[in-house]
Amino acid sequence: MSDITKAAVARRLTQQLLEPLHLVAYMADEPMYALQALGFEGYWPGYFASRSAPLGQVPAEVVDALFYNFVPGEVAACIPAVWDITAPEAALAANREGCVTALRRILGELVDRPELARAADLAIRAALNAPTEGRILYAGLRSLPVPDEPVTRLWHAATLLREHRGDGHNIALVAAGIDGQEAHVFAAIDSGMKPRAYGRLDPLTDEQLESVVDGLRIRGLVDSADQFTPAGRALKDQIEAVTDTLAAPAYDCLEPHEIDELIADLEPLVARLDAVGYDFEFVAPKS
Numbered sequence: 001m002s003d004i005t006k007a008a009v010a011r012r013l014t015q016q017l018l019e020p021l022h023l024v025a026y027m028a029d030e031p032m033y034a035l036q037a038l039g040f041e042g043y044w045p046g047y048f049a050s051r052s053a054p055l056g057q058v059p060a061e062v063v064d065a066l067f068y069n070f071v072p073g074e075v076a077a078c079i080p081a082v083w084d085i086t087a088p089e090a091a092l093a094a095n096r097e098g099c100v101t102a103l104r105r106i107l108g109e110l111v112d113r114p115e116l117a118r119a120a121d122l123a124i125r126a127a128l129n130a131p132t133e134g135r136i137l138y139a140g141l142r143s144l145p146v147p148d149e150p151v152t153r154l155w156h157a158a159t160l161l162r163e164h165r166g167d168g169h170n171i172a173l174v175a176a177g178i179d180g181q182e183a184h185v186f187a188a189i190d191s192g193m194k195p196r197a198y199g200r201l202d203p204l205t206d207e208q209l210e211s212v213v214d215g216l217r218i219r220g221l222v223d224s225a226d227q228f229t230p231a232g233r234a235l236k237d238q239i240e241a242v243t244d245t246l247a248a249p250a251y252d253c254l255e256p257h258e259i260d261e262l263i264a265d266l267e268p269l270v271a272r273l274d275a276v277g278y279d280f281e282f283v284a285p286k287s
Helices: 003-020 031-034 044-055 061-065 088-112 114-127 138-140 150-176 179-192 206-218 230-253 257-276
Strands: none
Touching: 003 150, 003 230, 003 257, 031 044, 031 088, 044 061, 044 088, 044 138, 061 206, 088 114, 088 150, 088 206, 114 230, 114 257, 138 150, 150 179, 150 230, 179 206
8 A cells, every 4th residue: 555545545535524523522411511510610621631531630831732723822721720620531531432432413313333343443443553652642642542442432532533533633733833823724724614614713803813814825825815825725734735644654553455344334424424423412410
């Protein structure tokens, strides 16, 4: 298998087929309410607590560096205060329980099919085969026990591979000289959106956002219509190509027929996610 093919496989599996399973952590109600039941108010404290929990109780500066693209002060508004409410182990357990509950609801009868169990086993093999060098958040997740139950095992594998790819994406962004807020602007333009319409840029004032975009204009990456210049398009494509290349070694442990099986087993799950969506009418537990 050529390096180009390996990179394409990594994008298909990690970004398109496994990441949607992981994303219940941020887009479904069940994990949010499981975390709120621990005492967190709103959305962001539970987010920062559960996602950073594999690192232990590290300072906000460390979480900010690893998460890469939050506006200054966003992380510090929650870290380390969240650890006055609960311990990292409890945040991890609540998040995992909520995510698995959400997946069971969304996937319905698909969770009991042998294809899901096979996908979980293949995905966890790849997830544990990825290199840890320079992948701090992934390495923290690697230190956690691997679940036995198939749905939990698959979600854990998807989380490992998604965060491994995310760590690699940050490496690619740093090498390209694109900081966290510029990365959001790149993502907005790549999605056909104006930067102000991109939700993760909401914390920036209009003046701050204009400063970020203007910096990209000065470097010849974004034009006056807030679209990529040829140089900007080329740099965005380069960042994605490097990200895919850095994600590819995880799948070296799988034979070609196993990669085909994993793709075939995951496609119906993601199709169900696309059809049903993540959210539903959920009644929050009473305190």
